[in-house]
Amino acid sequence: EIVMTQSPATLSVSPGERATLSCRASQSVSSNLAWYQQKPGQAPRLLIYGASTRAAGIPARFSGSGSGTEFTLTISSLQSEDFAVYYCHQYNNWHTFGQGTKLEIK
């Protein structure tokens, strides 16, 4: 099983600032990596797939990068609606998820 490790567990950032979230895979997943945003009481929402492709309707302030074992999700200028939990997900070998990063208001 591929283990996905996200860091940090909690990230405190002020609105308008940049947030950088990391995800590491225990072995290469090529570019088969997705990012999701989840708000309380809701199902996760797809943000990024293929490591760097924004899903339909996702604002340009969200960007993804990386390949192999190291991945990053960057939110360029945080809006109030961006404070949520973010998960990475590898689908290169069935499915595993990171444990999540909680993005909170500083």
Next chain:
Amino acid sequence: QVQLVQSGAEVKRPGASVKVSCRASGYTFTSFGITWLRQAPGQGLEWMGWISAYNGYNGNTNYAQKFQGRVTMTTDISTSTAYMELRSLRSDDTAVYYCVRDLGYCSSNRCSFFDHWGQGTVITVSS
């Protein structure tokens, strides 16, 4: 538009079984598969397994090792519905269970990201 509509919340006793349904619409059910995930309270997402509804592969499954022997996934292509049954329930099975659309055939175990989700089904296991 693609929709996955799940059955309603349930409360079960330890040792019982639960069967959750996921009715698909807005796409050709037999061109895809369904993956089941769960999320315990305050925890992350956990993959439970996958079932194909794809022509020629319908009924093929792959279960996460943790759930093998305790879970069964099925499909009814006549109603475009997928089912997940979990047996011998324990308190730590309390979670929100999600169905998501996946590939109909995961070549070399490579599947898909999840762009369509069910609304989630809350299963509570309590004596």
